[in-house]
Amino acid sequence: MSSLGASLTARYYKPWYMQAGNLHRNPVVEGKGSCYTGKLLWRTRIGEACGSPPVVRDVDRDGRMEVVFGLFGTGGSLVCLDGPTGRVKWQVPTTYSYQGATLKDVNEDGFCEILHGVERGPFYCRNHLGEVMWQFVQTGGTQSYKGATPAITDVDNDGVDEVLLSHGNGYFYCLNAVTGSLKWSYQIGLTGYNYSSPSVEDIDGDGVRETLVASWEAVPNHCYCFRPDGTVKWAVPIGAVEPWSPPVIDDVDGDGELEVVVTTYNNGMIYIISNKGVIKYQINAYSHGIVANIGGIPILDVDNDGLKEMFIPSKKGMSCYTINGEKWFAEYLVGLSHNHSGIVGDFDSDGRYEVFFPSDNANLIMLDAATGIEKWKYFVGPLPFDMSCVGRYGAAAADIDNDGLLELLCGVGGASSSPNASCMIALKG
Helix, strand or coil: CCHHHCCCCCCCCCCHHHCCCCCCCCCEEEEEECCCCCCEEEEEECCCEECCCCEEECCCCCCCCEEEEEEECCCCEEEEEECCCCCEEEEEECCCCCCCCEEECCCCCCCCEEEEECCCCCEEEECCCCCEEEEECCCCCCCCCCECCCEEECCCCCCCCEEEEECCCCEEEEEECCCCCEEEEEECCCCCCECCCCEEECCCCCCCCEEEEECCCCCCCEEEEECCCCCEEEEEECCCCCECCCCEEECCCCCCCCEEEEEECCCCEEEEEECCCCEEEEEECHHHCCCCCCCCCCEECCCCCCCCEEEEECCCEEEEEECCEEEEEEECCCCCCCCCCCEEEECCCCCCCEEEEECCCCEEEEEECCCCCEEEEEECCCCCCCHHHCCCCCEEEECCCCCCCEEEEEEECCCCCCCCCCEEEEECC
16 A cells, blocks of 8 residues: 555544545545445434535544534535434534535644535634634635635644635635634635645655645646745646646656646546656546546555556546556446545455445445456435435545444435435445
């Protein structure tokens, strides 16, 4: 497994793009799983549609894992479930919650803070009970914090964590994570959606961690590399089509240097950029339709052939690519809503990697990552949900019942669902 994922543990794994200690945005999960055939552990109806992926951690120090996620629909809310049972512990109202939460103890009080943004509203820092500690309000842009999940880390080594996040007004912000005060900002695009979440890593080995983020609604769009003080180290144009994925950081071609991987929307391009800001590879993945995932693409050598595989969701299914092109394609109805994300790990403890992802034909699917052969699928019906929003904002893997094995989680339902159709699903066994 990639050394970049070595810091993850099964107990504290969160959806990769919200993992405070793994900011490479590579959705590869450490640990062994318990999902041998994809049986239901619990299903919790939540009344409104899931607008963000689930995040798992013991936020209140009660010895039990919690599952935190946002809802959109009429009003929206942030929800906290008991991990082993799926029981609702608390639910607080917000405006539409499309942005995933990040859980980290930023003020070192022993409890996890919950940091998240909402569409048409502020960015919040909440305590472990869901109570607001601070909020950051910016004007401009109709979508506010829709889509992009923040990165939380001490990027400038001043002893205090920063919040790095994109806003629908076209600006990228760096905040003090304890107080919510603004440290710096930079305009990376125009107003509109902003789905690309930031990544953080010392990509060029100079001892300083860079922040990577892609712009939105700019012509052309760029992948930006920021220094800790907010100055631009480099910016690479990546065309006029918006990137939905975060920059994923890994050594894709095995040359011993980190690369940055970004995918774009309607034209289905994969850009592999060097740590100096030069495009090394440009792969057209549009043969199976739109490539658009809010989550990053998993990157890992799953078959030990010396080449890293990249797993790309598209309108028609799931594809496996290397720098040499496509290796396999598994046809499923994946992309009506165009933004499903897959995760990779050993989810059934058989010593092989699997890729797990939701599809718009109302199935949660697990494939052998090396071959693309289906291992099992779980049909989430027959509830009257909006099938185009099954797992719309990604799945997750975590040990939610403290048995040492990973369970799989996915939200169900969309904005046009009937009110009682939406739910969070946990699979085990």
